[in-house]
Amino acid sequence: MEIGKRIDLPDGPATRDAFGETLTELGRTNPNLVVVDGDVSNSTRTESFAQTFPQRFFNVGIAESNLVSVASGLAAAGKEVVAASFAVFLLCNAYDQIRMGVAFPRLNVKLVGSHSGISIGEDGPSQMAIEDLALATALPGFTVLVPADAPSTKAATRALFERQGPVYLRTGRPKTPLVYPTDLPFQIGRANQLRAGRNVTIIACGLMVAAALEAAHLLHLQGVDARVLDMHTIKPLDEVAIEWAARETGAIVTAEEHLLSGGLGAAVAQVVAERWPIPMQFVGIRDRYAESGDAQGLLEKYGLTATHIVHAALRAVAQKERPRK
Amino acid sequence: MTTETMLARLQEIGWRLSRQIIQMTTVAGSGHPSSSLSCIDLLTCLYCGGIMRYDAKNPTWPERDRLILSKGHAAPALYAILAEAGYFPEDELNQLRRLGSRLEGHPNMSRLAGVEASTGSLGQGLSIGLGHALAARLDAYDYRVYVLIGDGEANQGQIWEAAMAAAKYQTANLTAILDYNGFQQTGAVSEVMPTLAPLAEKWAAFGWHVAEVDGHAIPQILDTLTAVRAVTDQPQLIIAHTKKGRGLSPFETHAVNRRHGEVLTLREVATALAELDTSYKRGNDGDRKTD
Numbered sequence: 001m002e003i004g005k006r007i008d009l010p011d012g013p014a015t016r017d018a019f020g021e022t023l024t025e026l027g028r029t030n031p032n033l034v035v036v037d038g039d040v041s042n043s044t045r046t047e048s049f050a051q052t053f054p055q056r057f058f059n060v061g062i063a064e065s066n067l068v069s070v071a072s073g074l075a076a077a078g079k080e081v082v083a084a085s086f087a088v089f090l091l092c093n094a095y096d097q098i099r100m101g102v103a104f105p106r107l108n109v110k111l112v113g114s115h116s117g118i119s120i121g122e123d124g125p126s127q128m129a130i131e132d133l134a135l136a137t138a139l140p141g142f143t144v145l146v147p148a149d150a151p152s153t154k155a156a157t158r159a160l161f162e163r164q165g166p167v168y169l170r171t172g173r174p175k176t177p178l179v180y181p182t183d184l185p186f187q188i189g190r191a192n193q194l195r196a197g198r199n200v201t202i203i204a205c206g207l208m209v210a211a212a213l214e215a216a217h218l219l220h221l222q223g224v225d226a227r228v229l230d231m232h233t234i235k236p237l238d239e240v241a242i243e244w245a246a247r248e249t250g251a252i253v254t255a256e257e258h259l260l261s262g263g264l265g266a267a268v269a270q271v272v273a274e275r276w277p278i279p280m281q282f283v284g285i286r287d288r289y290a291e292s293g294d295a296q297g298l299l300e301k302y303g304l305t306a307t308h309i310v311h312a313a314l315r316a317v318a319q320k321e322r323p324r325k
Numbered sequence: 326m327t328t329e330t331m332l333a334r335l336q337e338i339g340w341r342l343s344r345q346i347i348q349m350t351t352v353a354g355s356g357h358p359s360s361s362l363s364c365i366d367l368l369t370c371l372y373c374g375g376i377m378r379y380d381a382k383n384p385t386w387p388e389r390d391r392l393i394l395s396k397g398h399a400a401p402a403l404y405a406i407l408a409e410a411g412y413f414p415e416d417e418l419n420q421l422r423r424l425g426s427r428l429e430g431h432p433n434m435s436r437l438a439g440v441e442a443s444t445g446s447l448g449q450g451l452s453i454g455l456g457h458a459l460a461a462r463l464d465a466y467d468y469r470v471y472v473l474i475g476d477g478e479a480n481q482g483q484i485w486e487a488a489m490a491a492a493k494y495q496t497a498n499l500t501a502i503l504d505y506n507g508f509q510q511t512g513a514v515s516e517v518m519p520t521l522a523p524l525a526e527k528w529a530a531f532g533w534h535v536a537e538v539d540g541h542a543i544p545q546i547l548d549t550l551t552a553v554r555a556v557t558d559q560p561q562l563i564i565a566h567t568k569k570g571r572g573l574s575p576f577e578t579h580a581v582n583r584r585h586g587e588v589l590t591l592r593e594v595a596t597a598l599a600e601l602d603t604s605y606k607r608g609n610d611g612d613r614k615t616d
Contacts, residue, residue, distance in 0.1 A: 034463065058459060058494070066452045066486035073456015076434070076442065078387065079463065097483075100446045101453060105434050 001119070001296045003306070004177035004210040007217045012178035015206075016114040016171040018150035020045025022157035023082065027053050030161065034079045036060060038067045044084040044114040044171075064093040068111070072101030075108045080161055087113025087129030087170055095135055102166045103139040110160045111136075111168045116146075117257035118285070118302055119207055120173045124292035129170075130285055134262025136168040137235045143167040143188060144234040146256075146264075148209035149179045152232060155186030163188055170206065172257075174295050177210040179230065191238040197227030200313045200320075201245035201252050205231050205264050208255035208283070208304065215255075215309035226313060234264055239271045246276035251316035255283040255309050257299075279319035281312035327544040331374065335543045339369045340605035342405040343571060345418055347597050350401055350588040353422040356430065357586045359570035361402035363506035363540065364473055367565055368392070368406040370546040371471055378468070381411035384438035390468050391457050393442045395450020396475035396504060397431040398586065403440070404428050412439035448481025450474060451501055455487055458496040458560075469554075472501045477509025480518050485531070491560040492532030499560040500553055501533075504540065506569035510585050528562045540565030572604075573597040 003009075027033050027049050036058045041047040050057040060067050064085055071083035083090070090113045091098070102109045116129045136144045143163060147153040153171060160167050185192060194209070195216050204212035209230045216226040227249055229241055245252055252272060254265035265282040272280060283303065290302050299305055327335075342365050350356035371377050377390040394403045401421060408415045413427075420426035427437040431445030442453045454472035461468050474484065491499055503524065509517050525535045534556045538545045546565070553561040569585070570576025575593035589597055 034460075056463065060490045061486070061493075063483075063486035063490070065448070065483040066455075066490055069449045069452030069483065069487070070456040070459070070490065072449075073442070073453035073458075074460050075456070076453070077457045077460030077464075079460050096446050097449055097452075100443060100449055105443045 001174060001299070003207065003299070004214055006306070007214050009177035009179065009210055009213070012150045012176050014173055014175050015147055015150060015153040016045045016173060018153035019112060019157050019169070019171050020048050022154045024048045024052050026158065026161070027056065030080065032078070032080050033082070033161070034058070034074050035082045035084065036067055036071045036074070038062055038064050038085040038089065040085055043086065044112065046082070046084045064089045065097045068094040068097035069101045071109045072097070072107055076105070080108055082110045082112055082160070084112040084114070086127060087116040087132045088127060091129060091132040091135045099139060103142055106141050106165050108164055109166055111166070112171060113168065114171045115173045116170045117172060117207065118290040118298045118304070119257060119295040121295040121298060122292050125289040128290055130259050130290070132170060133234055133256070133258045133264065137262065137267060139166070141165060142235060145188065145232060146170045146205040146234055147232050148206060148230050149176050151178065151180040151182050151184055152186060152230070155184060156232065159186060159188050172207060176207055179209050179213065186232070189233045189236045189238055191241040192230040192232065193227065193241070194230055195226065195228040197225040198249055199225045199251070200317050201227040201229060201249045202255060202309060202313060203229045203231050203242070203245065203252060203264070203268055204255040205234060207257050211304070211306045212255050212309055214306035215313065218306060218310050219313055224313065224317060231264060231268070234267060237267055237271060239275065242268055242271045243275045246272050246278045251279050251313070251320045253281045253283060253309060253312045253316050255304070257304055258284055260284040260286055279316045281316040283308050283312050327547050332543055335369055335374055336605065338373050338409060339366045339543070340601060342369065342402070342409060343601055344598060345405045346401045347589060347594055349404070349418045349421045351591065351594050352419050354588060355422060356401055356588055357398040358401065358588055359576045359585060360396065360475070360506070361399045362571035362573070363567040363569045364399055364504045365402045365405065366541045366543060367473065367502055367504065367546060368402055370543060370550060372406050372410045374543070374547050376547065376550045377471070379410065381439065384412065387464070388466050388468050391441045391454070391470045393444070393450045393454045393470070393472045394432055395444055395472050396447065396478050397444030399473070400428070400430065400432050403432055407439040410439070413437070447475070447478040448483040451484055451487035451491070454499055454501070455491045455494070455496060458491070458499040459494060461498055462496070467498070469498045469500065472499070474501055474503050476503060476505045476507065476514050476521065477517070479503065479521055479524070480509070488528065488531040488533065495558045496560050497557050500550070500563065501560065502563045502565055504567050505564050506567045508569045508585055524564055532559060534559040534561040535564065536561065537564045537566065540567035541571070571601070573600050
């Protein structure tokens with residue numbers, strides 16, 4: 001992928017790889033950690049944990065409903081549980097089980113969905129989770145994390161068990177540019193400001209954070225000074241950071257590898273509307289399913305590049321400056 | 326072997342809790358009395374027949390045996406037995422389904438101690454029970470997990486996902502009890518899903534140890550629950566042949582809805598309780614099997 005190339009962001013591993021590596025590390029220090037996977041451990045990257053701790057790993061087969069409810073039972077019996085599968089199958093196939101067995105009783109189950117978004121590419125739309133954030137954020141009491149790159153995914157994975165109760169962590173398949181050095185501040189519910197700016201704020205999550213940084217650079221060349229926030233926690237949202245972005249920059253663009261319905265943009269818009277209404281623009285997938293193809297081609301075709309963010313930012317700035325009657 | 330004293334005691338409990346089920350659902354004005362009556366003898370044996378190990382004063386005791394009511398609509402039966410077992414005062418039963426009550430329409434583990442899983446969306450309890458059973462293995466605890474599932478509930482694909490997985494992990498500490506009362510929401514199981522049968526053969530083919538009992542014959546239930554403990558490498562299914570509404574005429578003589586999810590009117594309650602009392606006084610569970 002070309003995201004981040006124009007600002008020389010270094011290549012990094014896939015976020016799913018960072019998750020898998022950190023999971024095994026956590027397994028060493030936490031004997032109470034148990035992993036349940038739906039026969040996709042070589043895709044979700046729970047494989048290393050499975051090999052290192054076979055007693056604490058359960059492959060329940062290609063049966064996501066059973067997977068989530070088994071995780072629920074393990075958690076009810078006191079285990080700290082990671083339930084992993086493709087994001088689309090975990091959230092869409094097992095939604096009722098998540099609702100009844102995890103969200104409703106607020107159990108300590110950490111759902112980890114890999115292969116999120118359209119950047120999985122060639123496998124096509126049946127495998128692409130583009131509704132998962134809407135589904136996960138709709139659940140009362142859920143925490144929803146979408147880290148931007150490998151280092152932040154490591155931090156997010158470590159943070160999973162610092163917080164009691166249900167969490168959904170979204171990871172991706174492709175190699176992802178590095179937004180962060182190895183050490184970074186990562187606090188659930190606290191956005192990271194990656195770039196200061198006065199004219200507009202770009203609020204992004206996941207893969208789109210690198211695109212947002214690239215967009216901010218391109219905007220700078222046009223004389224527009226963009227703030228960039230990595231909103232790695234979609235729920236609970238950092239409402240303070242959003243309100244200050246609205247007050248201080250007067251325009252907001254959100255960017256996410258997800259449908260515009262019920263994702264990051266919709267959540268940010270709700271905060272903006274309640275606390276400090278200002279013009280907003282939204283970069284995301286507009287009410288349609290994608291198709292098979294190479295990741296870069298898909299991101300361009302479905303409107304998820306730095307260029308799309310730049311256009312959206314310019315529209316938001318123009319709205320800010322138009323006369324009001 | 327069941328002693329005469331214990332049998333008399335369990336019959337008395339089954340009779341008394343059946344009365345409570347009829348009364349609390351009619352007071353509440355809604356609920357599933359027939360689905361509760363079909364499984365109350367099974368629950369009575371588990372909780373009061375020396376089968377389950379629990380401490381009502383310490384409901385989160387890690388080594389307790391678990392009962393998961395997967396057919397969550399039979400909540401009145403669960404509440405009746407939990408009150409009997411000392412988890413909460415019996416007079417709370419008349420708060421069933423009221424605003425503010427812990428006794429919700431379907432069991433809510435976050436609100437009521439003794440409820441091991443929040444159920445009401447069918448098909449999930451066996452998987453949850455499997456999770457508990459696997460946790461016991463990891464923790465080297467010897468507790469047992471009992472999951473009560475409905476026959477209509479076995480329409481759900483997840484039941485069979487759990488059946489496969491439990492057999493894979495050879496969870497001998499997991500016992501499922503299938504309340505085979507023969508009716509689901511809109512009709513007989515044999516009509517709605519005729520291909521659910523043959524059940525015993527299906528579960529055996531999935532790798533389970535299968536036993537069948539008359540689900541209202543207390544000595545048989547106790548003997549079977551005791552016998553399956555000896556199984557060391559398989560989860561076990563007990564198919565309990567039961568009567569939806571326990572054979573009481575107000576449930577038998579009405580349209581199908583009366584069999585499922587409809588409470589009795591006050592007049593019908595009088596009839597049902599009288600029949601229940603007569604049957605109990607005869608002191609013969611076998612009588613309940615005849616119409």
